[in-house]
Amino acid sequence: VAEHLFTKENLTISLTASEDGKQAFEKEAEVILSALYPDVPGEQLHMACEKKNEGFKTPGQVNYVIRSGSFKEQGIPFSGSLDVLQTLLGYGYLWNEIRVKGGAYGGGIAISELHGRAFTYSFRDPNLAETNAIYNTLPDYVANFDAEEREMTKNILGTMSNIDAPLSPRTEGSRSFVAYLTGKTEQDEQRRRDEILATTAEDIRKTGPVLTAMLSSGCICTVGSAAKVEECRDMFGEVKTLL
Numbered sequence: 283v284a285e286h287l288f289t290k291e292n293l294t295i296s297l298t299a300s301e302d303g304k305q306a307f308e309k310e311a312e313v314i315l316s317a318l319y320p321d322v323p324g325e326q327l328h329m330a331c332e333k334k335n336e337g338f339k340t341p342g343q344v345n346y347v348i349r350s351g352s353f354k355e356q357g358i359p360f361s362g363s364l365d366v367l368q369t370l371l372g373y374g375y376l377w378n379e380i381r382v383k384g385g386a387y388g389g390g391i392a393i394s395e396l397h398g399r400a401f402t403y404s405f406r407d408p409n410l411a412e413t414n415a416i417y418n419t420l421p422d423y424v425a426n427f428d429a430e431e432r433e434m435t436k437n438i439l440g441t442m443s444n445i446d447a448p449l450s451p452r453t454e455g456s457r458s459f460v461a462y463l464t465g466k467t468e469q470d471e472q473r474r475r476d477e478i479l480a481t482t483a484e485d486i487r488k489t490g491p492v493l494t495a496m497l498s499s500g501c502i503c504t505v506g507s508a509a510k511v512e513e514c515r516d517m518f519g520e521v522k523t524l525l
Contacts, residue, residue, distance in 0.1 A: 354398020
């Protein structure tokens with residue numbers, strides 16, 4: 283794998299520096315280039331994605347419970363309202379159900395515009411089956427969601443604080459590099475901001491298909507208590523022991 287990946291032809295460098303820093307780096311760049319593998323013309327490496335649904339048993343007493351799935355594959359587009367959905371579920375419903383009631387250290391949901399995938403997660407969680415059951419209630423919760431303007435404003439502000447937080451030079455360089463790799467423009471970012479700021483409770487109710495698509499993919503993975511994983515063995519395609 284390394285011989286296919288780490289070649290000169292595959293190299294893209296992202297540098298965040300002053301002009302002096304750029305010139306200093308260029309002088310030393312040959313050290314990096316000389317350490318890379320030569321390109322092998324005509325060879326391609328194909329890696330297939332598999333749904334293994336693995337449960338990993340550990341000697342610990344807590345679990346890390348993940349459900350994941352693609353909404354892009356079902357033709358559902360990303361919108362800024364999904365950013366707000368992450369905030370209100372992560373600091374609201376999932377927080378209350380998984381942490382406050384369930385006793386987990388934390389949990390939440392992430393929805394990726396880039397990959398068109400969503401995943402829910404819990405960590406240091408005493409539960410497994412119960413947490414998975416909570417994930418399954420998400421479409422119904424969203425379908426019946428309602429909130430006053432004040433509550434929506436709070437969630438929108440919380441979302442924007444992540445989107446437009448002050449950037450250090452390192453973070454700004456990293457964000458610019460991702461934009462370069464993905465083709466994202468400033469206009470794309472502004473559209474996302476506008477959609478976030480305009481999100482209403484009705485928009486949140488319309489996000490239900492994203493959650494349904496995620497859950498219908500049937501992808502689950504848990505690293506956790508041997509007793510809990512064994513108890514829920516039927517949930518997994520394969521159970522392994524981590525030493």
